[in-house]
Amino acid sequence: MKELINKLRDIGTLTKEEYIVLIENRTPELSQYLFANARRIRELHYGTDVYIRGLIEFTNYCKNDCLYCGIRRSNMNAVRYRLDKKDILACCEAGYTLGFRTFVLQGGEDGYFTDDRITSIVSDIRRHFPDCAITLSIGEKSYASYKRFFDAGADRYLLRHETYNCEHYAKLHPTNLTAEARRQCLYDLKDIGYQVGTGFMVGSPYQTAEHLAEDMLFLEKLNPQMVGIGPFIPHHDTCFSRFPAGSSELTLFMLALIRLLLPKVLLPATTALGTAAPNGRELGILAGANVVMPNLSPVNVRKNYTLYDNKICMDAEAAECRSDLEKRMQAIGYQVVTARGDSLN
Numbered sequence: 001m002k003e004l005i006n007k008l009r010d011i012g013t014l015t016k017e018e019y020i021v022l023i024e025n026r027t028p029e030l031s032q033y034l035f036a037n038a039r040r041i042r043e044l045h046y047g048t049d050v051y052i053r054g055l056i057e058f059t060n061y062c063k064n065d066c067l068y069c070g071i072r073r074s075n076m077n078a079v080r081y082r083l084d085k086k087d088i089l090a091c092c093e094a095g096y097t098l099g100f101r102t103f104v105l106q107g108g109e110d111g112y113f114t115d116d117r118i119t120s121i122v123s124d125i126r127r128h129f130p131d132c133a134i135t136l137s138i139g140e141k142s143y144a145s146y147k148r149f150f151d152a153g154a155d156r157y158l159l160r161h162e163t164y165n166c167e168h169y170a171k172l173h174p175t176n177l178t179a180e181a182r183r184q185c186l187y188d189l190k191d192i193g194y195q196v197g198t199g200f201m202v203g204s205p206y207q208t209a210e211h212l213a214e215d216m217l218f219l220e221k222l223n224p225q226m227v228g229i230g231p232f233i234p235h236h237d238t239c240f241s242r243f244p245a246g247s248s249e250l251t252l253f254m255l256a257l258i259r260l261l262l263p264k265v266l267l268p269a270t271t272a273l274g275t276a277a278p279n280g281r282e283l284g285i286l287a288g289a290n291v292v293m294p295n296l297s298p299v300n301v302r303k304n305y306t307l308y309d310n311k312i313c314m315d316a317e318a319a320e321c322r323s324d325l326e327k328r329m330q331a332i333g334y335q336v337v338t339a340r341g342d343s344l345n
């Protein structure tokens with residue numbers, strides 16, 4: 001098994017079958033060997049710096065009905081909210097003071113936020129914070145819309161492909177959403193010039209090792225600047241409420257494989273990973289991740305942005321989140337830095 005890890009590290013590619021063998025035969029010992037390699041590669045390019053991204057969850061209205069997601073349209077129990085431009089700018093202001101130089105605007109696909117509104121929000125942030133990166137994560141849009149946001153000053157876009165395999169994608173989404181359309185969005189974003197982030201859930205319902213292997217091959221092909229992965233965590237008001245959560249152990253293994261596949265990629269230790277295990281984010285960093293994304297959303301709306309159950313950091317103010325993370329990172333020998341943290345990939 002170690003030969004396969006060495007091959008991925010030294011040649012930067014594996015076959016689908018090799019990924020499957022690795023994933024299915026992983027042991028705690030093999031994982032430790034993999035993590036040590038992933039740390040070494042990450043440190044080669046990024047040292048022990050950890051980049052922070054201020055996450056602003058600005059709307060939980062969504063026209064989509066993804067079967068796993070707590071803010072899906074058909075969840076009548078979700079308490080809906082949206083922030084206005086003034087609220088969003090206030091979040092950025094508070095974040096800037098705390099040392100954030102990247103703002104991530106994430107939300108459901110909310111028809112209220114027309115292209116005009118998004119463009120106006122992006123250009124205001126761009127004007128007020130010229131030294132910051134602006135990241136959007138607002139789902140599938142047309143090429144023309146993505147281009148408008150980019151021209152208004154957005155630098156980066158996060159859109160997880162969720163799963164590469166079309167049949168598996170269809171089991172997680174309603175029929176109007178397809179894996180092909182989602183992937184086309186990623187190619188459009190790249191073509192426009194965004195720094196692109198994609199990714200997938202680990203342990204989502206019906207997922208197999210073969211699906212994960214296909215996700216790795218897709219990452220190799222797309223060669224994105226960022227990859228966000230996290231364990232699937234059931235939400236009580238969705239179709240998948242009774243499915244088991246994905247394991248943090250497998251998520252860490254996949255994180256480290258991604259570090260070896262794309263040595264210079266930006267790799268967050270996600271909130272879902274921190275939810276699945278008490279020190280999940282620290283373990284993520286120790287498996288090769290180099291980004292954390294604390295929440296800058298106002299505390300009074302935060303509990304309503306529940307994609308899954310038991311999400312962490314629901315009541316802490318942004319400042320507390322930031323200092324808590326700083327301590328956690330210091331404790332394992334890493335430091336949170338104030339920088340845009342652009343991808344070297």
Ligand code: SAH
Nearest residue numbers: 068069107108138139160231232233307308
């Ligand atoms: N509407 C945006 C933002 C989606 S939320 C978009 O379409 O991209 C960000 C990510 O949360 C999703 O891409 C999905 O991978 C993840 N997510 C949603 N529900 C989840 C769940 N139950 N468990 C774990 N991750 C989940």
